[in-house]
Amino acid sequence: MNRQENLIAQRGQIIGLREAGHSVRAIGHILGLSPITVAKWIRRWNESGDLRDAVSKAAEKSIPRKRTGTRHRNYWFYCDEIREQNRRIIKHRKLHRRNPSDKSLSLLQELIRHTKEISRRVRAEKWYEWCSTIDERSKLREMWRNINIATGRMARLDPPKDAERLNSNFAVRAATTNLPAEIQNRLQQLRDTRQEKMDETVLKRDEAGGPFTSDELFRTRKKCKDTALGDDGITNSIFSALGNGVHTALLTIMNESWGVGRLPLAWIKADILPIPKPKEKL
Incomplete structure (x- = not known):
């Protein structure tokens, strides 16, 4: 006997005891119900005058045939194919309850597994x-709504x-932590090898370039022009006029700097003087 049948039988007992002359409190004590519930049902019975109609209305109100305003979380992809599989599951579950056996249980489990795959x-x-x-015309709010429906989240949108x-x-x-252990070990080996190659490349001297020659320095200085003075106040023209001694010393410093x-430090220092535009304060 399902819930609706129990409800109808209970309401019939209330009316029968009332017709037999029992009070509301006595009926509630006999059936284990509250006096408020008994009085409510008796009032409906007196208003309708038809037991069947009153029972139907009470059952419909307490157990609605169809819920309004609610949807199953999987309604967005529910189709006839899934509905048919669910119907088969219900049928086999009833058969298993009537005649339980290992064969019926395995068949039911296989059917459930197949339904999940579908x-x-x-x-x-x-x-x-x-x-x-x-596409480019899709609305962001509609996209987030569909994403929330697909993930089972019907909360308020907060992009x-x-x-x-x-x-x-x-x-x-x-994350790499989700990868299998052998792949993580392989990635760690590759990282170590890559780091060794990078360190070797950084520490390795450039054999192709080699030390600067006197001719290279001379040609480079010849192309240079006088620029803003540094702290020492020496320009390129002054270097050119000092002779070969300064040229050799400069070449030695450059080769030592290249080697290490x-x-x-004096070469990486500079005096920066901002020049404001006309009628603009510094």
Whole structure:
């Protein structure tokens, strides 16, 4: 006996005891109901005068045949194929309850597994079908609504928070810690090898360039022009007039700097003087 049948039988007992002359409190004590419930049902019985009609109205109010305003979370991809599989599951579950056996249980489990596979396939097809409709005219609010429906979240839309959540989920799922152990070990070996190659390249001297020659320095100085003076107040013209001694010393400093991979501190210092535009304060 289901709930509706129990409800109808209980209401019939209330009317029968009332017709037998019992009070509201006595009926509630006999049936284990509150006096308020008993009085409510007796009032409906007196108003309708028809037991069957009163029972139907009470049952419809307490157990609606169809819920309004609510949807199943999987309604967006639910179809006839899934409905048919669910019907088969219900049928086999009833058969298993009537005649339980290992064979019927394994058959029911296999049917449930097959239904889940079909649901996953249909869900993926519906999702790809919706994604294919996205273009430059798609509304952002509608996109977020469909995403929330597909993920089972019907909360209020909050695009920044949802975007952050999706980004975090993607970062977690794409992390290397989720990879198999052998792949993680291989990646670590590659990182170590790459670091060794980088260190070797940095420490290795450039054999192709080699030390600067006197001719290279001379040709370069010949192309240079006088620029703004530094702290020492020496220009390129002064270097050219000092002779070969300064030229040799400069070449030695440049080759030593190239060998150790560092520039002299005096060479990396500069005086910067901002020049404001006309009628503009500094």
